[in-house]
Amino acid sequence: MATSASKALRTPFLKTPSFSSKQPLTSAFSVALGPSRRAVKPLVVVISAAAGGLDAKPTVLVAEKLGEAGLELLKEFANVDCAYNLSPEELCTKISLCDALIVRSGTKVSREVFESSGGRLKVVGRAGVGIDNVDLAAATEHGCLVVNAPTANTVAAAEHGIALLAAMARNVAQADASVKGGKWQRNKYVGVSLVGKTLAVMGFGKVGTEVARRAKGLGMHVIAHDPYAPADRARAIGVELVSFDEAIATADFISLHMPLTPATSKVLNDETFAKMKKGVRIVNVARGGVIDEEALVRALDAGIVAQAALDVFTQEPPPQESKLIQHEKVTATPHLGASTMEAQEGVAIEIAEAVVGALKGELAATAVNAPMVSAEVLTELKPYVVLAEKLGRLAVQLVAGGSGVKTVKVTYASARATDDLDTRLLRAMITKGIIEPISSVFVNLVNADFTAKQRGLRITEERIGLDGSPENPLDFIQVQIANVESKFASAISDSGEIKVEGRVKDGIPHLTKVGSFEVDVSLEGSIILCRQVDQPGMIGRVGSILGEENVNVSFMSVGRIAPRKQAVMAIGVDDQPSKQALKRIGEVPAIEEFVFLKL
Ligand SMILES: NC(=O)c1ccc[n+]([C@@H]2O[C@H](COP(=O)([O-])OP(=O)(O)OC[C@H]3O[C@@H](n4cnc5c(N)ncnc54)[C@H](O)[C@@H]3O)[C@@H](O)[C@H]2O)c1
Numbered sequence: 001m002a003t004s005a006s007k008a009l010r011t012p013f014l015k016t017p018s019f020s021s022k023q024p025l026t027s028a029f030s031v032a033l034g035p036s037r038r039a040v041k042p043l044v045v046v047i048s049a050a051a052g053g054l055d056a057k058p059t060v061l062v063a064e065k066l067g068e069a070g071l072e073l074l075k076e077f078a079n080v081d082c083a084y085n086l087s088p089e090e091l092c093t094k095i096s097l098c099d100a101l102i103v104r105s106g107t108k109v110s111r112e113v114f115e116s117s118g119g120r121l122k123v124v125g126r127a128g129v130g131i132d133n134v135d136l137a138a139a140t141e142h143g144c145l146v147v148n149a150p151t152a153n154t155v156a157a158a159e160h161g162i163a164l165l166a167a168m169a170r171n172v173a174q175a176d177a178s179v180k181g182g183k184w185q186r187n188k189y190v191g192v193s194l195v196g197k198t199l200a201v202m203g204f205g206k207v208g209t210e211v212a213r214r215a216k217g218l219g220m221h222v223i224a225h226d227p228y229a230p231a232d233r234a235r236a237i238g239v240e241l242v243s244f245d246e247a248i249a250t251a252d253f254i255s256l257h258m259p260l261t262p263a264t265s266k267v268l269n270d271e272t273f274a275k276m277k278k279g280v281r282i283v284n285v286a287r288g289g290v291i292d293e294e295a296l297v298r299a300l301d302a303g304i305v306a307q308a309a310l311d312v313f314t315q316e317p318p319p320q321e322s323k324l325i326q327h328e329k330v331t332a333t334p335h336l337g338a339s340t341m342e343a344q345e346g347v348a349i350e351i352a353e354a355v356v357g358a359l360k361g362e363l364a365a366t367a368v369n370a371p372m373v374s375a376e377v378l379t380e381l382k383p384y385v386v387l388a389e390k391l392g393r394l395a396v397q398l399v400a401g402g403s404g405v406k407t408v409k410v411t412y413a414s415a416r417a418t419d420d421l422d423t424r425l426l427r428a429m430i431t432k433g434i435i436e437p438i439s440s441v442f443v444n445l446v447n448a449d450f451t452a453k454q455r456g457l458r459i460t461e462e463r464i465g466l467d468g469s470p471e472n473p474l475d476f477i478q479v480q481i482a483n484v485e486s487k488f489a490s491a492i493s494d495s496g497e498i499k500v501e502g503r504v505k506d507g508i509p510h511l512t513k514v515g516s517f518e519v520d521v522s523l524e525g526s527i528i529l530c531r532q533v534d535q536p537g538m539i540g541r542v543g544s545i546l547g548e549e550n551v552n553v554s555f556m557s558v559g560r561i562a563p564r565k566q567a568v569m570a571i572g573v574d575d576q577p578s579k580q581a582l583k584r585i586g587e588v589p590a591i592e593e594f595v596f597l598k599l
């Protein structure tokens with residue numbers, strides 16, 4: 001609680017916003033391996049999640065079958081509730097008792113799920129790649145981290161794609177059904193060869209790349225379309241990246257490997273089927289929604305598409321009477337791409353480690369809805385992260401009640417090149433520091449920008465380039481709040497904003513400027529700021545009041561404009577002073593205003 005007195009305004013102990021008790025925010029890294037197996041180390045920020053009390057274990061709801069090794073890992077750290085085939089209503093009811101949720105593709109993690117969690121759900125783990133069944137916007141708005149397991153099922157999906165490609169080309173499934181039906185139709189099931197044929201891989205990511213590699217081994221000519229894939233990665237395995245139109249117009253086989261997004265939804269439709277080579281064959285192990293399924297039935301009937309092999313469907317399971325799955329030219333499997341023993345074991349371990357790591361606030365798995373910050377950068381920024389949050393907390397507590405905080409300017413002074421200083425984490429922590437003391441909202445790296453925007457808080461960032469050694473990422477951080485009045489008038493800078501500035505010294509964040517006054521107090525415990533007429537004995541007088549009131553002083557510093565003129569005294573205290581102690585400080589004749597700020 002911030003408390004202040006301004007003799008000029010005669011408003012001692014202004015009522016200020018209270019702190020809500022929230023779970024602590026800790027930072028963690030996560031590590032993901034991309035298709036090139038290069039380590040990418042995204043940062044995630046999650047909350048220790050023992051909602052049942054400090055010592056209670058967190059609860060993880062596993063809503064779809066997960067490999068045993070993953071469950072064992074989870075059980076070492078959390079209470080694990082395996083509850084499969086929950087209805088949406090049952091999931092919403094259960095979720096309020098859970099800190100983490102693990103799903104595969106069969107569970108819709110809708111906005112209602114996040115709303116029903118009452119803020120307890122901190123991590124959603126998707127045991128697989130596709131996160132189209134998770135409402136990411138809702139997760140972000142609720143500060144819930146979403147992690148996935150992006151690498152463990154890549155090979156399984158690619159192998160299933162190749163299996164479908166070959167099975168389709170040689171009518172394996174249809175011929176098998178025919179033999180089991182007592183027939184021997186050798187002429188009916190004459191297939192087509194793969195060798196020498198052109199395969200268009202649509203989506204040249206992890207699975208697409210592995211499919212391309214394998215198809216080349218089968219002697220196919222492989223082209224790929226992916227607007228975001230680097231050409232050199234394709235070239236390295238002898239694949240040419242081409243436009244969408246060229247890919248679909250020249251391919252004998254098309255294999256789909258892009259995510260389902262607004263841009264890829266129904267990307268194969270009447271119009272695009274019409275541009276394909278007559279007799280093209282299509283494999284889909286990506287997502288059903290990338291194909292307009294009714295248009296595919298028309299294209300199959302018209303002979304534009306000779307055959308399709310589908311592992312995924314718009315609706316899963318598809319209705320039994322679906323013309324598509326009943327079509328004799330269609331081979332269908334029930335979303336089996338990731339379903340190998342090896343992949344499921346790998347996915348289970350990958351997601352369990354990610355979720356446990358996230359719940360612990362340690363190294364966690366891949367964050368889907370948080371910015372990526374490398375592990376090295378995070379280690380380096382750690383003390384500045386603390387500084388950023390504390391400066392935000394200080395600045396907002398200096399705002400006079402009734403002044404709405406709308407515009408915040410953050411200045412980073414650094415000798416580093418602009419592209420060598422990632423400030424997203426710092427901005428998120430300043431946002432947290434500013435918003436949390438004045439609301440009941442929980443802010444973390446996941447929802448900081450969203451929460452600021454929602455509250456109409458505009459945070460602008462500016463860099464001051466310094467000469468000198470770029471050894472330290474930052475020299476100082478300055479937070480300014482414009483267009484507000486302050487309950488501590490001395491915090492207003494010459495240009496009219498509340499201004500606080502801080503530096504990291506020996507790994508400890510320090511407050512080094514308030515308004516136009518230089519101070520130096522470590523940002524630990526709480527702070528009392530006093531403006532006084534500079535004169536001998538002030539430190540002693542305030543110090544003895546605090547001593548008599550049993551408040552331990554950790555630090556004291558005086559910043560003044562000139563000897564015997566106005567000065568600001570910053571006092572670091574370990575304990576919260578009583579109202580009586582603050583009243584006595586306010587009664588010291590030379591003190592013109594003071595404020596108590598909780599960090
Ligand atoms: N059937 C299964 O069981 C199964 C298993 C694993 C993955 N999948 C699905 O396969 C797909 C690919 O998975 P991944 O691990 O390779 O993902 P990935 O992110 O590594 O690759 C996806 C690629 O698609 C590209 N892309 C995005 N938009 C595109 C567009 N408009 N056109 C073309 N390319 C586009 C991306 O640039 C990326 O390179 C996902 O939809 C995933 O859910 C299915």
Ligand SMILES: O=C(O)[C@H](O)COP(=O)(O)O
Binds near residue numbers: 128339
């Ligand atoms: O996106 C994925 O990882 C695959 O579609 C696998 O989904 P599943 O975990 O439901 O098998």
